[in-house]
Amino acid sequence: MAPTPRRARRRLQLPLLCLLLQGATAILFAVFVRYNRETDAALWHGGNHSNADNEFYFRYPSFQDVHTMVFVGFGFLMAFLQRYGFSSVGFTFLLAAFALQWSTLVQGFLHSFHGRHIHVGVESMINADFCAGAVLISFGAVLGKTGPAQLLLMALLEVALFGINEFVLLSLLGVRDAGGSMTIHTFGAYFGLVLSRVLYRPQLEKSKHRQGSVYHSDLFAMIGTIFLWIFWPSFNSAPTTLGDGQHRTALNTYYSLTASTLSTFALSALVGKDGRLDMVHIQNAALAGGVVVGTASEMMLTPFGALAAGFLAGTVSTLGYKFFTPVLESKFKVQDTCGVHNLHGMPGVLGALLGVLVAGLATHDAYGDGLQSVFPLIAEGRRSATAQAMYQLFGLFVTLTVASVGGSVGGCLLKLPFLDAPPDSQCYEDRIYWEVPGEHEDEAQGPLRAEELDTQA
Amino acid sequence: MAPTPRRARRRLQLPLLCLLLQGATAILFAVFVRYNRETDAALWHGGNHSNADNEFYFRYPSFQDVHTMVFVGFGFLMAFLQRYGFSSVGFTFLLAAFALQWSTLVQGFLHSFHGRHIHVGVESMINADFCAGAVLISFGAVLGKTGPAQLLLMALLEVALFGINEFVLLSLLGVRDAGGSMTIHTFGAYFGLVLSRVLYRPQLEKSKHRQGSVYHSDLFAMIGTIFLWIFWPSFNSAPTTLGDGQHRTALNTYYSLTASTLSTFALSALVGKDGRLDMVHIQNAALAGGVVVGTASEMMLTPFGALAAGFLAGTVSTLGYKFFTPVLESKFKVQDTCGVHNLHGMPGVLGALLGVLVAGLATHDAYGDGLQSVFPLIAEGRRSATAQAMYQLFGLFVTLTVASVGGSVGGCLLKLPFLDAPPDSQCYEDRIYWEVPGEHEDEAQGPLRAEELDTQA
Amino acid sequence: MAPTPRRARRRLQLPLLCLLLQGATAILFAVFVRYNRETDAALWHGGNHSNADNEFYFRYPSFQDVHTMVFVGFGFLMAFLQRYGFSSVGFTFLLAAFALQWSTLVQGFLHSFHGRHIHVGVESMINADFCAGAVLISFGAVLGKTGPAQLLLMALLEVALFGINEFVLLSLLGVRDAGGSMTIHTFGAYFGLVLSRVLYRPQLEKSKHRQGSVYHSDLFAMIGTIFLWIFWPSFNSAPTTLGDGQHRTALNTYYSLTASTLSTFALSALVGKDGRLDMVHIQNAALAGGVVVGTASEMMLTPFGALAAGFLAGTVSTLGYKFFTPVLESKFKVQDTCGVHNLHGMPGVLGALLGVLVAGLATHDAYGDGLQSVFPLIAEGRRSATAQAMYQLFGLFVTLTVASVGGSVGGCLLKLPFLDAPPDSQCYEDRIYWEVPGEHEDEAQGPLRAEELDTQA
16 A cells, blocks of 8 residues: 555655754754864863863763753653653653754854854753753643654754843843753743643543553653652752852752652642542652752752742642643643643742842842852942842743743744644554554554554544 | 541641641751851852862762662662552652751751751761661661651651761761661661561551562662662762772772672572572662672772672572561561561671771771771771771661660551551552552553542551 | 473572682682772872872763663663563673673783782773673673573673773774774674674574563663663763863764764654654664764764764664664574664774774874874874874774674584573573563463473473
């Protein structure tokens, strides 16, 4: 049987897009990307290990932790769906690999374009991984309802807007956001949610039976949760100032996460049927403590402040899963597969507001010489603490605006009719994109027949 | 149908306890916990990277490895039970998150209470994770037979006693125990075993059919095993002296683990039916090499000594699983779910005795200037090597005493009738505490009906 | 029923071999192995942290990443088979543990035998893990068709030849191969493939039904893939010069992997039925970017060069899985279970050739002072760049020769009739070596009856 036009198109769409994007980034790399001073053999300054050399060694373990979070953490966290594990882990892999290249270019053009070249090193690796994290947050909102070619186009747009938003906040507005409560979590979540709103599928209940987890898929998801949880202190501290800055950021994040874990267990049992815990809450809301201190953890938040923030975030996030997610779908027509509004959206906004508060309270007394690292504009007398707080707030507003507009544009882009979106009855289903073996050796669970897919489309 | 009083109680017990404990630790944090010098912005001493700054960077990767072991390692190692994976991973998460906060306070009051404040930084993070490790060892002894509220109470008591025992050994007796053969493994194991003895359930065979593993739960457990195995060198070396001390500790632990792996495979096949290997042995006894050098690995054990110790520990541990665990239950009425006696108890005691031996053999010649770091009291002439060995032995005795008394008290506490223990017929069963999906998409394996649970209780 | 001679033999073969090998290495350790200067307490030079002390801290995180790749990465990558997960993860554990000890001795005798002792430290740990990686690559070629005693004998031989080949290349020929495109990947792959050729089983289709994956075994394998992927930059950079050398190597590897991921997705969908992706390609070919820059990533490859190399490797590897693996079995009688020819063989040879090319292009201008670190013989004027390129090419030839001859000898050794090879009908089957629980609680999937195994043998 000859392939129908639809299947021929599907066959070519993903490969061509991958090759096109890879070709384009490769050409741009050839023209613009060069090793930075600490990475280049010729620019190296002899055998003595100066601080500049050491910086690589102080940053590289953080990079590895962030890298682990992006690929292992996000990938497996999304593997909770019973029949979408290949796509969750696989498309995470694909999207992140592309985002790393593309954001190296975008961020390089915006931040480190000197002498007509982008100079790369460990910092650009960390920043690219951060951007990939935002893309994967958005992926969580549309998980199961979009094909890989659509996702690559989403990443193409989102990486560019992520870079611009980050540049506006950090470089133009002088906003502080080390761990990305705004630039990563709020941006990624609302970009994805608005995009999901545009792609709203009124007939999605046709795939409802696949939308839940099974026992072992929940355990795979816990691999993601725990790797995110343990490395979040490294995530928030990765781009902060060496020394007390990184130390304090890691410590605050560590405390915040312990508190969000306790509040998540408390609230999950409280609102659960017969006091039972819900795995979805534990997998996600326990992580909200890392999101909520993304902005403030490099500041003098105090250990108590970190606990309080984490507690609040775990509470809000758990209640969001229980009470707000259904409303989001029924009232606002946003189908948020992974609940990114609860894990990244609300805790991200809370984190931004916490940053406003803590920045507004900054004093020379509390920060001493460290003020220069955390709030250079205040230290240099160019801004009052209150002004910094207002800028932080404005940064949140900018982020929400860019994310919403970007998500709308992205949604329209992904609705282009020739793109290969799964039919309503085939959402959350690996077999539409993957050769899938059976679940047991003796089971002949072949792929969907092609006619079936075409008919249903 | 209105909830019965029993279910209403269950519904509230865990949330209230979580909220109470979190509230209490938060208040104590607000009053007592402050950033230490290397973490505080104001106490920071300018932009130059001195050794004090570097210390954070030399310790932080160790911390991350220890953190990974505690959450990924212990969590998944206990996920071998076929229907208790949610609880194994989930309660590990809950217990460890609470223990990190609570032990920061306990250890802080005992060790670093200066100027009416506890000062925290990367060292306190490592120490808190160590304490969480001991709590999780005890959890392994009672796995499947205790509810989360009981476990939190256990942790509340155990963390306090862990801190006191550690303070007595390290600070009052001048005992060396970097990797915690005594303070972590022996203490955690015997605390848990005595507690399990007090909670003895003569009718536990009612849950026997759930006590084994299934194929994929054993693979999840191997995730835990391997992450424990690879990071154990970092665990033992995390609190040791920078430089040769950490280097030697990591190296000794690495060799010891390779030998315990080989002896575990040898013994498992030797005592197995038809020469077949037993996954339980591989998952656990292969790790005994890390436990047995917990005290001695920072000393001049020699690479050969590390191999010999690891070999012995793997052998004893495997034989323990095969021959001693059944006796422990039938004769001593100790139901040791994870076999912590074999992985942490016996190897921990052996490790303490190995420490006695190696400390007794310490000479100025062998240690040179390094004697000051490993045995400061010997280096300063305040103790002979033999005296140090006697103190080490006394430290083991103190640990066993504190653990046994503590475990007894803990067992009585956990027997309080209003606490929500699972009935004998519902041990090793996630559904009593969790909303559990089916194992397959087409399976309607709903939660236990509430009447059923109440009747069986 | 009394055990038959065959089963009695099986019962004793693995234990005796483990004990014998462990005893032998322990004796050799006692006689020859000593702490090196940075690991020994007495040779330590006071409390000041010199660069020599720091080196441990700069290398240890790399070591931990490599260690994670070897045990978690290789172990789980091979767990894709539906009924061979225990063996894949378990024998990886056993083989690597033995290889670490044995290669410490072999490499020590060849490289660091001074004053009649081998001196060990973090470098020897990294090098031993590298050798274990090569052994596990060979394991991948014979996975499912060899017993643990056979595998230990294979490792005994392969570790020795690995050490010799590496010594010839790096020390005698002055070849550069930091990440081991030749010494690890090419060597390990062709050793295993030739060995698999010698062990060719014409009747292997008797086990064909077990040779595939099931849904969750593919997810376990993805754990392996992703941990290999994220830590490969540390793998290639672990033994390179501190400073810009490590920095550049990590960066090149990172870019190469992103490109091989995109090309793998593109090619897999292109050659897949109806444009569907194949999990085998994603699990393996996406990693080819790490292999292909094993030699060249420490050189001035440029970021674009890294992308191009990774793209090529992902393409060749995916096409290899699709088109060449079947031919390899049908025409060349090589049964390559994991497709190591596609992941390590061809990309390894390509990586060696890339090293020839990049070495041949080396100039003083491009490397500046760094030339001394990357190509000391060129920097010292003892070799031209072209000569270095020729030596690199000769190194590939030597590696292929040693691997092929070694694999042949190893194959003959493993065919010794008293060794416990699985029968053709019992390949890819855990139950022949392990006590295996059922896949579900209610399933009485007991071990194979002993008679059955003997009859089939």
